[in-house]
Amino acid sequence: MSNASGARGVTVRIFLIDGTPQGLRTVDRTGWTGTCLTFARPGYAEARQRPEVKRTGVYVLVGRDENDTPRLYVGEGDEVRVRLDNHHREKDFWSQGYVLTTKDDSLNKAHVRWLEARLLQIAMEAGTATLDNGTAPQLPYLSEPDQADMEWYLENALTLLPMVGAPYFEILESSSATSETAVAVAAPEGSTYFLKTVLTEATGRDDPRGFTVIEGAYGRKEKKVMSRGYEAQRDRLIADGILVDHGTEQVRLTRTHIFDSPSSAASVLSGGSKNGRDEWKDAYGRTLKQNQERATEGAAP
Known part of the structure; x- marks a missing residue:
């Protein structure tokens, strides 16, 4: 059932893995095979043992730079844990991590390369954080059915990320141009x-x-x-x-x-x-x- 604005309600499930709101969490929604694992940097030792980081997926690392401006890095991996281990050693800025994958490990390398490029496009257009990525990869080729599936995956993922402290992919509507190249998560209409x-x-x-x-x-x-x-x-x-x-x-x-x-x-x-x-x-x-x-x-x- 939709509300007066036409938006439909959705069920989102947040699971506190160790029973505390500050600890590891998984987030998913009804009817979606995807899942998001979120963790603070001090909890990475526990996070790297989770099945989510052993799968093919994309990830976002979030922190602050020397000017206290939000800073983020977007990446992908066949086994996300390998990349995260490297970033845990070599990247100092991040304090929070988000891993996006699927419960059935159905993402492949082409999928996650495409998702990584799309997330970087959106983050650049949103402009709410500084990107730690040195370059933004070109959007790789995906077949039309796969692209449609990944757009649906991304739409669900972008609904969840702001709920767990990562609102950096929300493109606000403005009085000027609108985006034709990125998924826009518009600000809710209010007075x-x-x-x-x-x-x-x-x-x-x-x-x-x-x-x-x-x-x-x-x-x-x-x-x-x-x-x-x-x-x-x-x-x-x-x-x-x-x-x-x-x-x-x-x-x-x-x-x-x-x-x-x-x-x-x-x-x-x-x-x-x-x-x-x-x-x-x-x-x-x-x-x-x-x-x-x-x-x-x-x-x-």
């Missing part, structure tokens, strides 16, 4: 809100992952008094080229970006600490706070 002052003009949406501000937003270039956390976020966006100078008094958001809260979005753009629940307003002039309170009272937003 649209606006932030408008003398030097700030932005459009955003509140969704379960954070507060999404649409590409092309303008903010104040001059910084006022703001918290250290908001200032660090702003500096990081500038360093990554996501927030760039626009004239002498403004900055501009070069791509759609998810902030961790409405307040961080409003503060970064305005250059000073702001309460985002009061600053973001819908087309009727109602604040985000007012709409949230109306929703909890059972009123239509």
Whole structure:
């Protein structure tokens, strides 16, 4: 049964292998032969004994670089464990690992090479993390039936990864171009809100992952008094080229970006600490706070 937005519900199963949420986990969904093993780096000794890493599959390693920016590496292997052993010795940046394979070991070398290339395409377009891969391989040939099967596999895998801490393959819809080369996992549609002052003009949406501000937003270039956390976020966006100078008094958001809260979005753009629940307003002039309170009272937003 689908909901009002047309999206269908799915059943996802997360199995805590050692009974703790911080330990090894497998994630799968009903009607899909695939599975995802996720583990923190300190748990790799246990993870490498699992049957999932002894199969043909693709994997994602995630960590942070020296600027505290998300960094990831995508790879594949006939026996994933061989590649992971090497990365455990030689790659320092990663702190979390994800292995995508199948319960029946039905993926072959051509499948995983194709999946690796597709994941890298998507990660590059999403632009939410720095890639540790030196090169992005060309999409290899697959027969039409195999390609259709792998697209279905990928669609399921990309539904699961954000649930276990890897949202780096989600391509947000923006006001400009849309992708024709990658699987786009669009941000959930929510109410649209606006932030408008003398030097700030932005459009955003509140969704379960954070507060999404649409590409092309303008903010104040001059910084006022703001918290250290908001200032660090702003500096990081500038360093990554996501927030760039626009004239002498403004900055501009070069791509759609998810902030961790409405307040961080409003503060970064305005250059000073702001309460985002009061600053973001819908087309009727109602604040985000007012709409949230109306929703909890059972009123239509």
